[in-house]
Amino acid sequence: QVQLVESGGGVVQPGRSLRLSCAASGFTFSSYAMHWVRQAPGKGLEWVTFISYDGDNKYYTDSVKGRFTISRDNSKDTLFLQMTSLRAEDTAVYYCARGVVTRSYYYMDVWGKGTTVTVSS
Amino acid sequence: EIVLTQSPGTLSLSPGERATLSCRASQSLSSTYLAWYQQKPGQAPRLLIYGASSRATGIPDRFSGSGSGTDFTLTISRLEPEDFAVYYCQQYGSSLYTFGQGTKLEIK
Numbered sequence: 132q133v134q135l136v137e138s139g140g141g142v143v144q145p146g147r148s149l150r151l152s153c154a155a156s157g158f159t160f161s162s163y164a165m166h167w168v169r170q171a172p173g174k175g176l177e178w179v180t181f182i183s184y185d186g187d188n189k190y191y192t193d194s195v196k197g198r199f200t201i202s203r204d205n206s207k208d209t210l211f212l213q214m215t216s217l218r219a220e221d222t223a224v225y226y227c228a229r230g231v232v233t234r235s236y237y238y239m240d241v242w243g244k245g246t247t248v249t250v251s252s
Numbered sequence: 253e254i255v256l257t258q259s260p261g262t263l264s265l266s267p268g269e270r271a272t273l274s275c276r277a278s279q280s281l282s283s284t285y286l287a288w289y290q291q292k293p294g295q296a297p298r299l300l301i302y303g304a305s306s307r308a309t310g311i312p313d314r315f316s317g318s319g320s321g322t323d324f325t326l327t328i329s330r331l332e333p334e335d336f337a338v339y340y341c342q343q344y345g346s347s348l349y350t351f352g353q354g355t356k357l358e359i360k
Contacts, residue, residue: 166349168297176289176297176340178349190347226296236303237344238287242296 133157133241135227140246143217153210153227153243161185161205164230166239167212169223169248177223180212181230194220217250224248254278254345256352264360271328273355275341280321285344288317288326291354292337300339301326333359 139151153165167179180201181190189201200213210227224247228239255278265271275286283304289297299308301317304324314329328335336359341352 168351175338175354176291176342176351178342178351181347181349192348228297231302235282235284237285237349238299238302238342239289239297240299240302240308242298244296 133229135229135241135243137225137227137243137246140225140248142249142251144252145218145250147217148213148215149217149248151212151214151225151227151246151248153212155208155210155229158229158241160203160208164232165201165203165210166228166230167201167210168226168228168239168242169221170226170245171220171223174223179225182210183232214248217248219250222248222250253348254281254343254350256341256343256350258339258341258352258355260355261353262356262358264358265331266360267331267333269331271326271331271335271357273326273328273339273357275319275324275326275352277322277324277343281343281345283320283324286317286319286324287342289340289342290335290337291340297340328357331357 134156136154182201198216202211224245226245227243229241257276259274286304288301291297305317316327338354338356340354
């Protein structure tokens with residue numbers, strides 16, 4: 132079945148780096164855009180970043196620009212999020228989500244269970 | 253950047269009742285760019301509605317979406333116990349995606 136499994140979360144000190152991974156299965160990964168969405172403890176959903184199916188287009192929310200980098204390896208059906216200069220406010224559950232991008236529709240139709248990132252000294 | 257404001261923040265209803273959740277955009281957006289998600293505690297979000305009114309695969313027909321311009325609505329016609337959760341609207345515009353702050357639907 133269609134599945135996304137995140138990994139790589141953990142506890143990290145402010146200013147350090149962390150790399151998240153999202154392994155996809157059950158669908159043709161290289162045909163879909165992908166997103167990272169995060170949720171701080173007790174808060175709502177916050178879209179973080181998007182990458183097109185071929186990796187050519189990447190978009191970021193302002194608060195992570197210059198610090199986070201999204202990438203993908205279509206040969207390994209894996210999505211990545213490289214996070215640098217981490218701050219306490221980056222503490223959250225990070226979800227990867229499959230993106231539907233057509234001429235008319237833009238939404239996220241499959242979600243992973245998430246991986247937790249805690250930034251603390 | 254388009255801001256989505258959801259209301260009410262919390263909605264208290266009983267099973268069997270009708271729920272109406274609102275999502276208002278700070279500027280007009282194409283209805284095809286509006287989606288709704290459900291999230292239960294400890295779980296990932298689940299897509300309910302895309303294109304403002306199209307139900308996602310496997311979503312019961314008691315869920316419906318409507319609206320255009322700046323005002324969008326998610327309606328649950330007859331609440332089942334499993335429908336009590338947090339609901340988010342989401343929009344796309346200018347290469348950015350944003351979510352509303354969520355409406356918590358709780359059992360009265």
